[in-house]
Amino acid sequence: MSSSRTTLLCLLAGLLAACASVDTVATSEPAEDFAMPQPASRAYAYVVVSVADIEQAIGMWAHRFGMQIVTRRTGTDPGLAKLWGLEPDGIVDQALLLTPGAAEGGIHLVRFKLPGEAVRKDAAPSDLVPKSIDVAVRDIGARYAELTAAGFQFRSEPHRLEAKGLVFHETHLPSHDGLNVVLLEIEGQPALTSPEGYGVAPQIVATTPDNIAEKV
Structure with missing residues (x-):
């Protein structure tokens, strides 16, 4: 196993707070509608993945891989946008997915109003990404x-x-x-x-x- 195969709490260092705190973020919907479970010891609740086409991503994770869509939210999320330092309308679509029967280790798909370039675009295996x-x-x-x-x-x-x-x-x-x-x-x-x-x-x-x- 490569030495780079390192278990991390979040996909990016900047997402640590998001993974741990997004379940308490104020939104326009009741908190229980978009709550994330607290991760167990040495585990994460959700990994945040930004996407340009959320339907395409759902097609792979849900329809092909069989993950369960726990919550789908179309529209802005000012609370989460504030947490991430974005404009109130910076987030336009989200989906939370879990493997059926699992309580953690899921995927949080997010589509932004102004998505940036994919951080892994043209990345070599040794690039720090x-x-x-x-x-x-x-x-x-x-x-x-x-x-x-x-x-x-x-x-x-x-x-x-x-x-x-x-x-x-x-x-x-x-x-x-x-x-x-x-x-x-x-x-x-x-x-x-x-x-x-x-x-x-x-x-x-x-x-x-x-x-x-x-x-x-």
Whole structure:
């Protein structure tokens, strides 16, 4: 396993507060309608992913991977926009998704009024950017075959790797907005997945200049 495969609390350092606090942000809707669960120890509640086309992203995460749409909010969110230092109308669409049966480790899709350029656009594997989101799968060979048949293009076929006593199989899938999705199956450790065989794993990968410092 690469030394860059580091478990992080949030996709970006600046999203730490968002992951931990967005469930208490004041919105125009009742708080319970857009609340996020508090993450358990050493886990995150949701990873925030900004998207240019939220329907395209939902098509992959919900309709293809089988994640459950917990909450969908179309329109502005002045409270969250203020938290992130945006104009009140800076956020225009959101969706919260979870693997069915999971209480945490979900995806928070956000479409901004003025989206910036994808941070991973043309990024090399060694660039200091968020590297990937792991998606645990059941029967990686079958998942690879069905996604390939559906028109998805992988970087490579599934590979078998060993690290720290674990044997795992993974393959990398370029997806919407420059996001790199890693399909991951660990031998002897069945993961919680959707009926379709996919489940977001509690792990995000980022490339860092100093892995030891990041662990402190």
